[in-house]
Amino acid sequence: MQPIPLSITPAASHLKGLDYSVVQQCMHCGLCLPTCPTYDDTKLERNSPRGRISLMRAIADGKLDPGKVFAEEMSFCLGCLACMTSCPAGVNYAELFEHARAEVEESGVMKSPFRKLIRFVTMGWLFQDLRRMQWLGRLIRFYRNSGLLSLVQQSGILKMLPQRLQYLEKLTPVIQPAFSNELIEPVSPAVGEKRYRVAMLTGCAQDIIFSDVNRDTVEVLQEYGCEVITPASQFCCGSLHGHNGEWEQAKDLARKQIDLFPPAAFDAIISNAAGCGSHLKHYSSLLSDDPEYLERAREWDRKLKDIHEWLVEIGPLEIDGEAAAEMTVGYHEACHLCHGQKITSQPRTLLKSVPNLKLVEIPESNWCCGSAGVYNVTQPEMATKLLKRKIGHIRETGADILATGNPGCMLHIQNGLNQAEMPIKVVHPISLLAQAFRERNSSKNDK
Amino acid sequence: MAISSEIIEQLKSICGPENVLTEKEDLIPYSFDGTAEIKQLPGCVLYASIVEVIQEVLKFANEKHCPVVTRGSGTGLSGGSVPVEDCWVLCTVRMDKILEVDADNMTLMTEPGVTTLKISEAAEKVGLFYPPDPGSMKISTIGGNVAENSGGLRGLKYGVTRNYIMGLELVLASGKRCWYGNKCVKDVAGYSMKDVFIGSEGTLGVITKVLLKLIPMPAAKKTMVAGFSKMDQAAEAVTAIIAAKVIPCTLEFLDRMTIQCVEDFTHIGLPLDCDALLLMETDGHAAVVAEEAEVMERICHDHGCTEFRIAGNSEEALKLASARRTAFSALARVSPTTILEDVTVPRTELASMVRFIQEVAERYKLKIGIFGHMGDGNLHPTFLTDERNKEEIHRVHQAFEEIFTETIRIGGTITGEHGIGLAKKDYLVQAMGDVSVEVMRKLRTVLDPNNILNPGKIFD
Numbered sequence: 088m089q090p091i092p093l094s095i096t097p098a099a100s101h102l103k104g105l106d107y108s109v110v111q112q113c114m115h116c117g118l119c120l121p122t123c124p125t126y127d128d129t130k131l132e133r134n135s136p137r138g139r140i141s142l143m144r145a146i147a148d149g150k151l152d153p154g155k156v157f158a159e160e161m162s163f164c165l166g167c168l169a170c171m172t173s174c175p176a177g178v179n180y181a182e183l184f185e186h187a188r189a190e191v192e193e194s195g196v197m198k199s200p201f202r203k204l205i206r207f208v209t210m211g212w213l214f215q216d217l218r219r220m221q222w223l224g225r226l227i228r229f230y231r232n233s234g235l236l237s238l239v240q241q242s243g244i245l246k247m248l249p250q251r252l253q254y255l256e257k258l259t260p261v262i263q264p265a266f267s268n269e270l271i272e273p274v275s276p277a278v279g280e281k282r283y284r285v286a287m288l289t290g291c292a293q294d295i296i297f298s299d300v301n302r303d304t305v306e307v308l309q310e311y312g313c314e315v316i317t318p319a320s321q322f323c324c325g326s327l328h329g330h331n332g333e334w335e336q337a338k339d340l341a342r343k344q345i346d347l348f349p350p351a352a353f354d355a356i357i358s359n360a361a362g363c364g365s366h367l368k369h370y371s372s373l374l375s376d377d378p379e380y381l382e383r384a385r386e387w388d389r390k391l392k393d394i395h396e397w398l399v400e401i402g403p404l405e406i407d408g409e410a411a412a413e414m415t416v417g418y419h420e421a422c423h424l425c426h427g428q429k430i431t432s433q434p435r436t437l438l439k440s441v442p443n444l445k446l447v448e449i450p451e452s453n454w455c456c457g458s459a460g461v462y463n464v465t466q467p468e469m470a471t472k473l474l475k476r477k478i479g480h481i482r483e484t485g486a487d488i489l490a491t492g493n494p495g496c497m498l499h500i501q502n503g504l505n506q507a508e509m510p511i512k513v514v515h516p517i518s519l520l521a522q523a524f525r526e527r528n529s530s531k532n533d534k
Numbered sequence: 535m536a537i538s539s540e541i542i543e544q545l546k547s548i549c550g551p552e553n554v555l556t557e558k559e560d561l562i563p564y565s566f567d568g569t570a571e572i573k574q575l576p577g578c579v580l581y582a583s584i585v586e587v588i589q590e591v592l593k594f595a596n597e598k599h600c601p602v603v604t605r606g607s608g609t610g611l612s613g614g615s616v617p618v619e620d621c622w623v624l625c626t627v628r629m630d631k632i633l634e635v636d637a638d639n640m641t642l643m644t645e646p647g648v649t650t651l652k653i654s655e656a657a658e659k660v661g662l663f664y665p666p667d668p669g670s671m672k673i674s675t676i677g678g679n680v681a682e683n684s685g686g687l688r689g690l691k692y693g694v695t696r697n698y699i700m701g702l703e704l705v706l707a708s709g710k711r712c713w714y715g716n717k718c719v720k721d722v723a724g725y726s727m728k729d730v731f732i733g734s735e736g737t738l739g740v741i742t743k744v745l746l747k748l749i750p751m752p753a754a755k756k757t758m759v760a761g762f763s764k765m766d767q768a769a770e771a772v773t774a775i776i777a778a779k780v781i782p783c784t785l786e787f788l789d790r791m792t793i794q795c796v797e798d799f800t801h802i803g804l805p806l807d808c809d810a811l812l813l814m815e816t817d818g819h820a821a822v823v824a825e826e827a828e829v830m831e832r833i834c835h836d837h838g839c840t841e842f843r844i845a846g847n848s849e850e851a852l853k854l855a856s857a858r859r860t861a862f863s864a865l866a867r868v869s870p871t872t873i874l875e876d877v878t879v880p881r882t883e884l885a886s887m888v889r890f891i892q893e894v895a896e897r898y899k900l901k902i903g904i905f906g907h908m909g910d911g912n913l914h915p916t917f918l919t920d921e922r923n924k925e926e927i928h929r930v931h932q933a934f935e936e937i938f939t940e941t942i943r944i945g946g947t948i949t950g951e952h953g954i955g956l957a958k959k960d961y962l963v964q965a966m967g968d969v970s971v972e973v974m975r976k977l978r979t980v981l982d983p984n985n986i987l988n989p990g991k992i993f994d
């Protein structure tokens with residue numbers, strides 16, 4: 088499957104400048120409506136893909152000003168891209184949506200000093216350089232470990248906070264005791280014959296909250312015959328900036344990434360976070376007006392692979408040996424993997440390669456869980472509804488483990504399971520593979 | 535002229551304030567349905583969840599002489615739910631409960647906002663079958679299906695929505711409620727009034743409850759695909775199949791352009807190098823199915839099909855049917871505006887009609903995709919154009935005019951299943967004759983003296 092083409096140019100940074108054929112592509116047939124989680128909930132056309140596109144078109148036609156209501160609507164859309172999977176007419180909702188969000192930013196309707204500060208701190212400073220993320224991670228780790236967390240929770244201070252902050256408190260992630268660069272060597276050799284040389288992108292959230300997933304990814308790559316290059320200090324991929332209308336920053340980060348990982352030096356560049364991967368595959372459209380980088384960006388896009396995609400492309404390998412006990416695993420499809428990158432069969436193929444692991448299909452496996460980037464922070468009510476729906480389906484299957492390929496979904500669903508007091512662990516599919524390789528290796532060593 | 539604030543306040547007290555939408559951002563998404571080129575902002579949008587609210591709304595509208603446009607999912611293809619100026623759009627999609635599945639009497643009672651797919655699934659759960667399956671079935675509402683008398687892919691053997699309506703609850707323009715029909719297999723008390731409301735496109739009353747007939751699920755089925763290098767061969771094969779006394783449940787066809795678009799979207803491996811593709815399905819007792827499939831295969835080969843494939847399992851069969859359902863939207867991949875028509879001709883005229891359409895498209899230098907329910911004689915010639923190109927759009931309208939005139943000349947109808955709405959009302963008198971239209975007009979005036987229900991649709 089081809090990645091979805093995005094053609095972002097600075098001159099076309101809002102809806103009016105967008106190629107009109109993109110705006111016009113929707114023939115309002117409505118076939119996307121039943122797949123849209125927000126429409127499904129409210130049954131209001133405004134909350135549907137077709138309705139949102141009609142608003143974007145009205146703006147492009149100069150018949151509507153992008154005011155507060157439009158801004159709120161763009162914030163209510165999950166960006167899950169389920170509408171793109173279901174649209175026979177090939178409407179590029181991803182592109183429309185990014186332009187619409189940029190339009191909202193440019194119009195200034197959402198401007199407030201607080202919002203400006205938050206945006207500056209997160210996108211302009213924090214999500215730039217992984218060392219800054221790690222620094223924040225250490226702070227949160229200290230908050231959790233020092234007993235301050237339970238002190239704060241017991242103190243009742245939280246009840247005095249606005250609801251959104253209380254919700255955020257629940258989201259405070261458990262920070263890994265070590266970050267990726269403390270777990271992964273800059274160069275990890277292939278196990279056995281070296282078949283490929285690949286670069287490993289450690290991601291932002293993935294790095295501080297799920298650095299173990301990064302380590303597992305590298306181990307599995309090694310088992311698959313890849314030499315893995317993982318520089319200790321990396322940059323943010325820029326997806327957060329792109330999705331939120333900060334394109335100059337997104338471009339700047341793309342250039343830094345390409346400099347750090349010259350694509351010619353690798354057979355593949357690996358991402359294991361669906362949300363990042365779906366942005367990372369479009370550097371050439373992001374840098375389409377930068378002749379110095381464009382050629383390399385094209386090569387980058389070709390070589391950028393989601394980990395599941397890459398492993399199935401070069402394998403999949405059979406893992407012999409038996410696991411301790413038979414377990415069942417349910418698979419939740421992260422939106423930016425199934426809708427954003429059209430990767431659906433590969434993770435299942437890999438899960439089936441794990442000995443003694445039985446894959447059970449959860450109903451509506453490709454229905455958004457509500458995590459959706461920062462959605463669970465900006466739209467807690469809808470996010471919670473979607474989470475409950477997801478948890479209900481997981482409960483139906485009786486799975487022991489839930490696997491999913493995106494850090495946001497992992498956190499969000501794990502929170503939901505914990506609150507429902509269901510003893511199910513959420514893991515990245517690759518971690519199950521890594522565990523299987525480890526068990527095989529240790530039983531080999533025993534023999 | 536906007537709706538006065540007193541009226542809005544009154545509507546809020548009837549519907550509940552959260553069910554009355556007036557913001558521009560809320561109205562724009564209701565200014566169209568699935569039809570190309572027709573757009574109009576409504577005055578406001580109302581959501582009703584119970585019949586009593588609909589009664590109150592219509593009573594009030596009748597008092598104030600305000601137009602009301604009932605809307606299901608807005609997938610209609612003749613502009614039926616497109617607003618008229620300053621109207622109230624009345625949405626039924628929150629009336630979405632199936633009220634009863636009576637397996638013993640084989641009936642299903644439902645609210646109007648339930649989607650066709652949900653009804654078909656509910657029937658299937660008790661081993662029964664609801665055959666009408668419009669291409670839009672995932673999202674179209676049963677209320678919309680009744681109001682348009684929609685067809686589907688199984689019309690050839692199983693008929694259209696009308697054939698499954700046993701009862702209707704309606705709210706009339708006055709706000710009064712009435713019910714026609716029952717669970718009896720036979721009933722000749724009075725005029726067959728429900729038939730008047732079926733296909734009335736929201737102009738005679740609002741449908742608030744539907745009693746549907748279900749039938750036993752066929753024991754077996756077989757789905758097949760045949761590719762032909764010439765369109766005529768496919769059309770002749772269809773005529774020959776029916777002449778051989780085989781009535782398959784599905785005989786759909788796609789032309790080269792449509793095949794390519796559907797394949798681009800679905801990637802299910804349709805044969806690409808052919809001018810026409812037939813999607814065929816036969817169902818019933820296993821022995822009959824096997825026999826009929828054999829006959830169909832032989833006839834396809836006799837008519838020079840270049841490729842013939844039988845779906846290996848039910849999953850593959852479902853994929854093929856679902857792919858066919860996307861044909862219309864998939865054609866929109868090619869150009870910004872997709873204008874489709876719905877002409878239907880006696881089956882014996884199929885081959886010549888298809889040829890005529892192709893010839894017209896060529897003459898007017900227009901890009902076209904043709905697909906349709908070939909077994910029903912129902913064709914969907916679809917022009918692929920750009921509404922901003924006024925000159926080309928003019929040619930599209932000229933081409934349609936010729937196609938309509940030819941259809942009427944050879945004894946066909948200008949719409950097989952999408953209704954007249956706004957899109958085809960200019961051709962109604964030509965198609966039906968002025969006396970026939972006058973009778974309908976009189977009937978409508980009796981039921982809706984103040985002309986508040988979907989005014990301007992079907993005829994003025």
Ligand SMILES: Cc1cc2nc3c(=O)[nH]c(=O)nc-3n(C[C@H](O)[C@H](O)[C@H](O)COP(=O)(O)OP(=O)(O)OC[C@H]3O[C@@H](n4cnc5c(N)ncnc54)[C@H](O)[C@@H]3O)c2cc1C
Binds near residue numbers: 115611669687859862
């Ligand atoms: C991709 C696609 C494929 C399609 N395929 C087919 C097909 O195969 N066969 C076919 O026949 N049609 C087809 N259609 C057309 C359309 O889906 C049908 O006409 C459908 O029945 C409309 O249902 P809706 O709920 O969207 O109604 P709407 O479009 O909302 O309304 C249609 C008409 O019904 C009236 N109406 C709606 N609800 C009520 C009610 N409760 N009471 C009174 N009046 C009401 C409206 O006023 C309007 O006049 C297709 C459309 C699309 C977009």
Ligand code: SF4
Binds near residue numbers: 115118
């Ligand atoms: S986005 Fe696609 S599926 Fe949805 S209404 Fe538009 S054309 Fe139809």
Ligand code: SF4
Binds near residue numbers: 126135
């Ligand atoms: S991205 Fe998701 S929430 Fe937004 S319109 Fe598409 S389906 Fe709906």
